[in-house]
Amino acid sequence: MTTATQPVPHLRDSLTMLRRNLLHARRYPSMTLQVALIPVFLLLLFVYVFGGALGTGIGHGGGRTAYLAYLVPGILLMTAGTGAVPTAVAVCTDMTEGIVARFRTMAISRPSILVGHVVGSVIQTMINLTLVIAVALAIGFRPNANPLEWLAAIGLLVLFVSGLTWLSVALGLLSKTPEGASNAPLPISFLLPFVSSTFVPVDSMPSGIRWFAEYQPFTTVIETLRGLLTGTEIGHNGWMAVAWSVAIAVLGFVWSLRLFDRDPR
Amino acid sequence: MNPTTPAPAIEATGLRKAYGDKLVLDGIDLHVPRGTVFALLGPNGAGKTTTVQILSTLIRADGGEARVAGHDVAAAAQTVRAAIGVTGQFSAVDNLITGEENMALMADLHHLPRPEGARVTAELLARFDLVEAAKKPASTYSGGMRRRLDIAMTLVGSPEVIFLDEPTTGLDPRSRHTMWQIIRDLVAGGVTVFLTTQYLEEADQLADRIAVLSGGRIVAEGTPDELKRLVPGGHVRLRFLDPAELARAAQVLDVGTRDDEALTLQVPGDGSVHTLRALFDILDGASITVDSLTVHTPDLDDVFFAVTGRPDHEKVQAR
Numbered sequence: 301m302t303t304a305t306q307p308v309p310h311l312r313d314s315l316t317m318l319r320r321n322l323l324h325a326r327r328y329p330s331m332t333l334q335v336a337l338i339p340v341f342l343l344l345l346f347v348y349v350f351g352g353a354l355g356t357g358i359g360h361g362g363g364r365t366a367y368l369a370y371l372v373p374g375i376l377l378m379t380a381g382t383g384a385v386p387t388a389v390a391v392c393t394d395m396t397e398g399i400v401a402r403f404r405t406m407a408i409s410r411p412s413i414l415v416g417h418v419v420g421s422v423i424q425t426m427i428n429l430t431l432v433i434a435v436a437l438a439i440g441f442r443p444n445a446n447p448l449e450w451l452a453a454i455g456l457l458v459l460f461v462s463g464l465t466w467l468s469v470a471l472g473l474l475s476k477t478p479e480g481a482s483n484a485p486l487p488i489s490f491l492l493p494f495v496s497s498t499f500v501p502v503d504s505m506p507s508g509i510r511w512f513a514e515y516q517p518f519t520t521v522i523e524t525l526r527g528l529l530t531g532t533e534i535g536h537n538g539w540m541a542v543a544w545s546v547a548i549a550v551l552g553f554v555w556s557l558r559l560f561d562r563d564p565r
Numbered sequence: 566m567n568p569t570t571p572a573p574a575i576e577a578t579g580l581r582k583a584y585g586d587k588l589v590l591d592g593i594d595l596h597v598p599r600g601t602v603f604a605l606l607g608p609n610g611a612g613k614t615t616t617v618q619i620l621s622t623l624i625r626a627d628g629g630e631a632r633v634a635g636h637d638v639a640a641a642a643q644t645v646r647a648a649i650g651v652t653g654q655f656s657a658v659d660n661l662i663t664g665e666e667n668m669a670l671m672a673d674l675h676h677l678p679r680p681e682g683a684r685v686t687a688e689l690l691a692r693f694d695l696v697e698a699a700k701k702p703a704s705t706y707s708g709g710m711r712r713r714l715d716i717a718m719t720l721v722g723s724p725e726v727i728f729l730d731e732p733t734t735g736l737d738p739r740s741r742h743t744m745w746q747i748i749r750d751l752v753a754g755g756v757t758v759f760l761t762t763q764y765l766e767e768a769d770q771l772a773d774r775i776a777v778l779s780g781g782r783i784v785a786e787g788t789p790d791e792l793k794r795l796v797p798g799g800h801v802r803l804r805f806l807d808p809a810e811l812a813r814a815a816q817v818l819d820v821g822t823r824d825d826e827a828l829t830l831q832v833p834g835d836g837s838v839h840t841l842r843a844l845f846d847i848l849d850g851a852s853i854t855v856d857s858l859t860v861h862t863p864d865l866d867d868v869f870f871a872v873t874g875r876p877d878h879e880k881v882q883a884r
Contacts, residue, residue, distance in 0.1 A: 309676065317674075327661060327702075397659070398657035399658060399660075401657055402653070402718070406722070549586055
């Protein structure tokens with residue numbers, strides 16, 4: 301018998317599980333679509349309702365167009381953050397299904413069940429990000445990035461979204477009910493995107509909040525994207541954004557696998 | 566696999582499992598030879614599902630050892646998984662995708678080449694009468710269809726040992742008989758079936774050996790006939806038209822339990838022609854008139870109540 305020593309077919313099984321998740325997403329697109337609409341709504345709201353006043357407030361010559369340029373990177377991160385909710389809910393729901401119990405009793409790669417969710421969610425979020433950028437371009441967003449800067453921006457987004465998604469998977473595994481799973485990612489989907497430089501520069505915040513906002517992961521990624529897309533100063537945010545992304549991904553990955561390895565109940 | 570002395574399909578000693586303070590399995594021993602059907606019979610909460618979950622590597626035991634298809638479920642879980650198929654109490658199908666997609670998913674996870682996967686899928690869908698429903702989402706299936714799809718998915722990997730956790734719970738009579746036939750066909754094909762059930766008739770119909778599980782312990786084990794012999798429940802019940810006849814019968818027979826209100830006399834006996842004839846000879850000799858006679862042979866209900874010691878009709882549904 302050589303079965304025990306054969307390499308576990310992680311890649312092949314992960315692709316199978318990804319196909320399963322894409323099939324689910326295609327059949328039941330409602331929740332993922334809703335999630336893409338929230339950032340689009342916020343973009344339009346902040347540009348057209350608050351944009352005039354906020355644009356003046358942030359300086360740089362002010363105005364609605366200037367505020368649009370300032371806002372887009374933050375809205376992109378908000379898109380990444382809201383994607384955490386459907387991921388956590390989908391994972392939590394999936395774990396209660398008999399099919400996952402079946403997977404656990406089959407000689408397949410165990411992480412593949414989670415990898416399928418993660419890759420599927422990352423693809424979905426990247427589609428949502430494309431949608432948000434398209435809307436931003438349509439209402440007058442004019443980035444001055446060269447192809448290399450675009451590539452770096454996309455690369456950073458993929459890295460950060462992967463990290464958030466692994467963390468969401470862990471939160472989904474941790475939650476006992478889908479309702480709980482939809483609340484668990486609240487810090488990722490709501491708190492961190494708001495207490496950051498998404499809507500206003502951190503300089504304008506009181507010192508305690510400002511310190512938190514300046515160094516938390518969302519701000520470092522937003523400032524890096526802002527620099528890559530619109531040419532503002534990146535500074536220490538570049539390496540911090542990458543470090544945060546990798547740290548979150550590693551934490552989410554290790555935590556998810558440990559949670560998944562517990563006996564189901 | 567060692568070809569000279571094939572290991573039993575399932576062998577377990579002293580399996581223990583507790584959830585918090587609640588002891589679910591309190592030292593279970595099992596021995597299931599290859600190619601046989603073994604039924605674990607017990608009421609809800611007896612620990613049947615937990616036993617299946619441990620043997621199928623879904624959860625870990627707190628104590629004891631178990632080997633399935635010759636491999637330790639704890640130390641060589643992945644090897645055990647390659648040899649088994651599991652159909653759970655709650656259908657292990659993906660409800661969001663179609664029956665055919667469920668089958669394709671299994672074929673892919675068993676790394677069958679595409680043409681072979683398609684062939685196996687088509688074959689199994691036809692065998693389990695699911696061709697018409699193949700393109701519909703599994704969520705639209707009836708209970709019986711979903712259970713058939715469940716078993717079809719289990720068979721994609723050609724497992725040696727199949728675990729069926731309450732395979733007919735919630736099915737209508739027709740679907741239940743279909744399921745029984747499916748199980749008989751599986752065994753005819755050489756696989757070992759380990760099934761759990763709360764239905765005595767089901768265990769009687771299908772199993773070579775039965776273990777009765779109650780409160781986390783196996784309280785009786787044997788073939789259906791051996792178990793029935795455990796209870797001396799066989800008797801002949803004679804009914805009379807008037808108390809005088811009853812009194813005379815009780816006198817000449819000198820055995821049995823007399824019920825003056827019902828005008829019956831219960832005489833121990835297995836109900837064979839030989840014992841009945843002996844009985845009639847005595848009664849005829851004394852010119853006693855018997856109104857009616859019923860023969861009662863023990864069934865698994867008697868066994869169940871005898872060994873678990875609680876005739877709880879809510880939990881045990883004999884059909």
